Structure formats: C-alpha cells, structure tokens
Amino acid sequence: MSDVVNVGILGRGTVGGAFRRLLNERADMVEEVSGRRPRVSGVLSRKRGDFDRILARSEIVVELMGGVDPALEYVMQALEAGRHVVTANKQLLAQHGPDLVNAARRGGAQLRFEAAVAGAIPVIRVVQESLGAIPIEKVFGIVNGTTNYILTEMRRSGLSYGEALAQAQELGYAEADPSEDVNGADAAAKMTILARLAFGVPVKLDDVPFEGIERIRPDDLAYAKELGLSLKLLGVAERVGDDAISVRVFPCFLYPGHPLAPIEGAFNAVMVEAPTITEITMSGPGAGGSETASAVLGDVVSVISGGSPLFEENARLRVARDVEMAFYLHLEVEDRPGVLAQVAETLGQNEVSVRSVVQRGRGDDATLIMVMHPVSEKRFAAALKKIGRLRFLRSPPRSIRVIEEEFG
Numbered sequence: 237m238s239d240v241v242n243v244g245i246l247g248r249g250t251v252g253g254a255f256r257r258l259l260n261e262r263a264d265m266v267e268e269v270s271g272r273r274p275r276v277s278g279v280l281s282r283k284r285g286d287f288d289r290i291l292a293r294s295e296i297v298v299e300l301m302g303g304v305d306p307a308l309e310y311v312m313q314a315l316e317a318g319r320h321v322v323t324a325n326k327q328l329l330a331q332h333g334p335d336l337v338n339a340a341r342r343g344g345a346q347l348r349f350e351a352a353v354a355g356a357i358p359v360i361r362v363v364q365e366s367l368g369a370i371p372i373e374k375v376f377g378i379v380n381g382t383t384n385y386i387l388t389e390m391r392r393s394g395l396s397y398g399e400a401l402a403q404a405q406e407l408g409y410a411e412a413d414p415s416e417d418v419n420g421a422d423a424a425a426k427m428t429i430l431a432r433l434a435f436g437v438p439v440k441l442d443d444v445p446f447e448g449i450e451r452i453r454p455d456d457l458a459y460a461k462e463l464g465l466s467l468k469l470l471g472v473a474e475r476v477g478d479d480a481i482s483v484r485v486f487p488c489f490l491y492p493g494h495p496l497a498p499i500e501g502a503f504n505a506v507m508v509e510a511p512t513i514t515e516i517t518m519s520g521p522g523a524g525g526s527e528t529a530s531a532v533l534g535d536v537v538s539v540i541s542g543g544s545p546l547f548e549e550n551a552r553l554r555v556a557r558d559v560e561m562a563f564y565l566h567l568e569v570e571d572r573p574g575v576l577a578q579v580a581e582t583l584g585q586n587e588v589s590v591r592s593v594v595q596r597g598r599g600d601d602a603t604l605i606m607v608m609h610p611v612s613e614k615r616f617a618a619a620l621k622k623i624g625r626l627r628f629l630r631s632p633p634r635s636i637r638v639i640e641e642e643f644g
C-alpha cells in the first residue's frame with residue numbers, strides 16, 4: 237500500500253472548504269497515527285472539477301455536496317468501484333441508507349457518516365461501535381440546532397416564533413429557507429439514521445412521523461417558564477414492548493433535572509439508554525463548517541486506519557404505529573359554566589385521564605391548561621378532534637407532549 241492516501245472531495249462549500257483546510261493542516265498528524273499521508277486528489281463543485289477523474293484518482297471519496305441528486309449517483313458509483321466514502325449527507329442516508337450499505341458491501345468499501353447526525357458530536361460512533369454490542373433501549377435528543385435556538389430565544393426573550401426565526405436567520409443559525417429545520421423533517425432524517433443503527437431495523441423516512449415548532453406560541457413558553465419546564469424539539473427512537481420500535485419527532489416539555497433541559501441555543505444533545513449503561517448524554521455543536529469538518533476528518537482517519545463498522549439487521553423488530561405519551565392541552569374557551577365538565581367528559585370517553593387543570597383569565601381571556609396522564613397517542617388525537625368541535629372554543633386546541641421521566 238502506498239504511503240499516500242488520495243482523498244477526492246465532492247463539494248467546496250461551508251463544510252467542503254473547511255474540510256479541505258483541516259485535512260491540509262492535520263496531514264502530519266494523520267500520517268503519524270495511521271502511517272499514511274492524506275493528499276487531496278481533486279475537488280468538485282458545480283463550476284469546477286470532473287467527477288470521473290476524481291473517482292479514478294481517489295482511494296477515499298468525501299461527499300460534501302448535499303442533496304440526493306447527483307450525490308446518490310456519485311456515492312453509489314464510488315462504493316461499487318471499491319472507493320471508501322465519507323459523507324455528511326443526512327438526506328442521502330435517510331432515503332437510501334440500505335442501498336448504500338449494500339453497495340459498500342458489494343464494492344468491499346467502507347461507508348462512514350459521523351457528520352450526518354449532530355455535527356461534531358460522535359453519536360454515530362458511540363451507537364454503532366462503542367455500544368454496538370449491547371441492546372439499546374432508547375436513543376433520543378435535540379438533533380436540530382436551528383429549532384433549539386428559536387425555542388431558547390422565545391423562552392428567554394419572549395419573542396414570537398417569527399421574530400426568533402428572523403433572529404436565527406440574521407445570525408446564520410437558520411437558512412434562508414428554514415422549512416426542513418422548523419417542520420421537523422431534518423430531525424426525522426437524522427432519527428431514521430440513528431434508529432437503523434441502534435436497533436438494526438431498516439426504518440424508512442416514511443416510518444417517522446414528525447411535527448415541527450411552527451405552531452408554538454409565546455404563551456406555551458410562558459407556561460413552561462412559570463412551571464420551570466423546558467420546551468424542546470425532540471427526536472425519539474425507542475423499543476416498544478418486545479417486538480417493536482417507535483421513531484418520532486415532536487416538540488415537548490421536559491421537567492427540570494432532565495439532562496436535555498439545560499441544552500440551549502444552537503447546540504445538539506443526544507442521550508442513549510440501555511440497561512447496562514443506564515444512560516449517556518453527549519452534547520455539543522450540531523453544525524458549523526469547522527465543527528462538521530472535524531467529524532468528517534475523524535471518519536477519514538478511521539477509514540485509513542481500517543476496521544469497518546457493523547451494519548447489523550434485526551428484522552424481528554417492527555415499527556410501532558402508536559405509543560403512550562403525556563400531553564399538555566391549551567384551550568381558549570368561553571367563560572361559562574359547564575365548559576370544564578364537557579371537556580373532561582370528552583377526554584374520559586376516549587380514556588384520557590387528566591393529571592392537572594388550571595383555569596387562567598376571565599371572560600374573553602379564559603384559558604384552560606390541562607396536563608394528561610400518559611395515554612395512547614391515537615386515543616388522545618381522537619379526543620382532541622372531538623374537543624376541536626366543541627362550540628365554546630375560541631380557537632383550535634393546542635397540545636404539546638410532555639416527557640415525565642425523572643433523572644435523579
């Protein structure tokens with residue numbers, strides 16, 4: 237084997253540019269630890285470079301273009317030709333992960349993607365390798381920095397959703413088109429990847445229902461602040477019973493003391509729970525050019541050093557369609573007798589039981605804030621639909637999930 241490793245880079249944008257600089261800066265160190273010196277064999281952008289020439293010259297292809305087309309074609313071609321691939325592209329992996337793993341097997345190549353989930357936090361390595369031999373119960377966390385920044389600012393400064401989003405865009409924490417971040421789709425792609433690794437189940441992006449933060453209102457955060465709760469957009473992948481898993485993305489309240497509660501601003505944090513380890517929490521920057529590039533370089537060093545990560549499949553687990561959660565319910569109602577009784581009756585008919593209820597305001601400001609005991613999400617959704625039709629409501633009902641798990 238030559239002492240030089242040729243690395244072709246697809247993309248010269250935020251991450252591609254930072255990776256190229258970092259690779260040059262750290263080439264001596266990589267040579268020291270691996271015995272082989274990385275050298276950039278070509279860089280592709282829309283305007284410059286030729287993919288076929290880069291492929292022919294490279295032992296490792298680093299894909300930092302983003303999107304599915306043409307990234308999928310390039311990565312498949314590289315893997316089938318026996319080139320190792322490192323990518324930060326969550327959409328590519330979430331939509332085509334199993335095909336890529338098969339292509340890597342056919343080509344005898346490695347596929348690594350640490351930077352695709354939670355930027356600089358080594359969560360893929362921990363789930364896939366460090367904890368690869370134990371049965372994981374649950375992987376969950378804050379995997380989108382844009383939404384965490386917006387929720388943090390709404391709580392801290394009382395900003396509306398629109399104001400906090402505009403601030404995030406000004407500071408570069410949100411893109412010009414933030415839809416995939418704020419509607420939960422970005423987090424769903426990341427959770428698809430994590431769930432596949434944690435449970436060995438071929439989860440598809442369509443298996444992951446997601447909700448975003450667009451409908452969160454300042455009074456939801458005011459309520460949270462008053463009770464010392466935090467509001468986070470969470471991705472959750474967990475075992476349900478003996479034969480299923482559930483993977484979802486939703487905004488939710490956390491009690492104080494929860495390890496994810498203090499994670500503020502554009503940071504990410506991921507927790508892994510398993511009987512043998514209790515729980516592990518990892519937090520850090522989830523995006524940024526140099527942060528993401530450092531995870532990409534770590535993958536490149538792993539590829540050079542050898543040792544392929546495991547992609548185990550466990551087809552015995554199915555994806556559950558319903559799970560139990562606690563809910564907060566916010567109802568703006570007419571202030572008249574019998575309102576609370578009718579809401580309670582509708583909830584009761586759907587076997588939803590109320591843990592606490594508070595009435596705020598009078599007359600045109602009357603609001604009922606209720607917290608439910610854990611209940612089947614489907615049953616709660618059915619109750620909510622019926623409540624939405626009650627004539628004394630002044631606006632559509634709003635609900636947010638609540639995680640009651642306590643950490644001591």
Ligand SMILES: NC(=O)c1ccc[n+]([C@@H]2O[C@H](COP(=O)([O-])OP(=O)(O)OC[C@H]3O[C@@H](n4cnc5c(N)ncnc54)[C@H](OP(=O)(O)O)[C@@H]3O)[C@@H](O)[C@H]2O)c1
Pocket residue numbers: 246247248249250251252280281282283284299300301302303305306324325326351352355522523524525528
């Ligand atoms: N930015 C982050 O903080 C971050 C964090 C985690 C993961 N990621 C992931 O990293 C990847 C790259 O993100 P980025 O922020 O660096 O993107 P970016 O700044 O938009 O850069 C994309 C680069 O790819 C090139 N490119 C795009 N389409 C191409 C095509 N069809 N043919 C040739 N070149 C093409 C672009 O060429 P031109 O220069 O000619 O336009 C550009 O150089 C994405 O998968 C993203 O999800 C990014």
